[in-house]
Amino acid sequence: MKRTRLATPLIAVALMSGATFFAHAQTNQAPTTESRSWNTPPPGTEQAQSAYRDGVEAAQLDMTAKRKIDAKASHLYVHPPVKGAARDEYRSNFTAGYEAAVKHSTGA
Known part of the structure; x- marks a missing residue:
């Protein structure tokens, strides 16, 4: 008891x-990177995030129009809307967004 x-x-x-x-x-x-959506730009400057979103949008437009899937062939990659030293940063973020959209759409 x-x-x-x-x-x-x-x-x-x-x-x-x-x-x-x-x-x-x-x-x-x-928090993990998996909790972030594929089309959400990574943390960075506003310009870098804009370039990432531009890349996502360009990839979606290229796939819809059945154009060649190549970030470097995109008009915004060839003629980025920024000047000087910011061009390289824009292009790298644009490419990252473009590749994320292609990867997401192909399920790879």
Whole structure:
């Protein structure tokens, strides 16, 4: 009888404290890149995000129009809407967005 009086509260405390540990572990998970949508630009400058979105849109238009699937053949890649040193950054982000859209559409 004395064991039951002692064991019952200990079991209850053990069960309740375990639940808080599990709940705490679930809320503190680090965000992953998989939680980000494929067409969401990666963190960066507004110009880099715009270039990524332009790449996604260009790829979708090329696929819809059944044009050659090549980021470097796109008008915005050849003639980026930025000047000077920002051209290389624009082109790399444009290509990343373009390739993400192609990969998503082909399921690769």
